[in-house]
Amino acid sequence: MAKIQAVIFDIGNVLIEWQPERFYDRVIGAERRKAMFAEIDLHGINDLVDRGHNFRDTIYAAAEANPDWAAEVRMWHDNWSDMATPAIDHSVRLLRALRAAGVPVFALSNFGIQPFDIAEPVYPFLKEFDRRYISGHMQEVKPGHRIYEMVEQDCGIAPEALLFVDDRAENIDTAAARGWQTHLFSGAQGWADRLVAETLLTAKAAQ
Incomplete structure (x- = not known):
């Protein structure tokens, strides 16, 4: 070597x-988190951010595209510091x-x-x-x-x-x-x- x-x-x-699921389990409960992640590929959406797409614009667009979960999706941006900890x-x-x-x-x-x-x-x-x-x-x-x-x-x-x-x-x-x-x-x-x-x-x- x-x-x-x-x-x-x-x-x-x-x-x-970096445990977003842990954050959502605490804030909205495990059952709702599982339902949301089953419907929306939040990690996949975050991959766009990792590739250089604007963070707020990308997450807020996903929230708009998923109105039933809009408030929860926006948390990925608005509460990011509570996830990366x-x-x-x-x-x-x-x-x-x-x-x-x-x-x-x-x-x-x-x-x-x-x-x-x-x-x-x-x-x-x-x-x-x-x-x-x-x-x-x-x-x-x-x-x-x-x-x-x-x-x-x-x-x-x-x-x-x-x-x-x-x-x-x-x-x-x-x-x-x-x-x-x-x-x-x-x-x-x-x-x-x-x-x-x-x-x-x-x-x-x-x-």
Whole structure:
């Protein structure tokens, strides 16, 4: 294996919990949430935002197209900060520990332009990456190969020298197919253990 020259973090469910269903279960109840998600592909609509479409316009258009659920759909925009929470503190510590150890750290995330602008003041660590690859600005999304290719071209690091962590297997699979080293995130401790095993962090620094 090549020596790792940069570590690349996904953001949602790696650094910040992203669980819209949990929000809706709390606000409108699980049964109504299930009925709404069965009728409306809110995650699919959000994919448009991740590709660079305007956040408010996209969600409000979906609300208008689904009048029976209009108020609830608008919550995806109006209450977005209540869905993208809380930070995964151990992962944030790992990000900062890597940077303190002199390891370049990048972000590669499916994230809309306006939602990222909302998140930045709430989560200061989003400003701490050496490079940020945000899908809304790039108008490409994971797991498509093009966004990974754009990362490679921009950073100039060989694929085999990149270590990428993501919570979605399909995103990991594309990276691995391109020769990246990968870690499927299922919890911060497992990610910490991997960073120690790669000798990127000491056990103490990875706590």
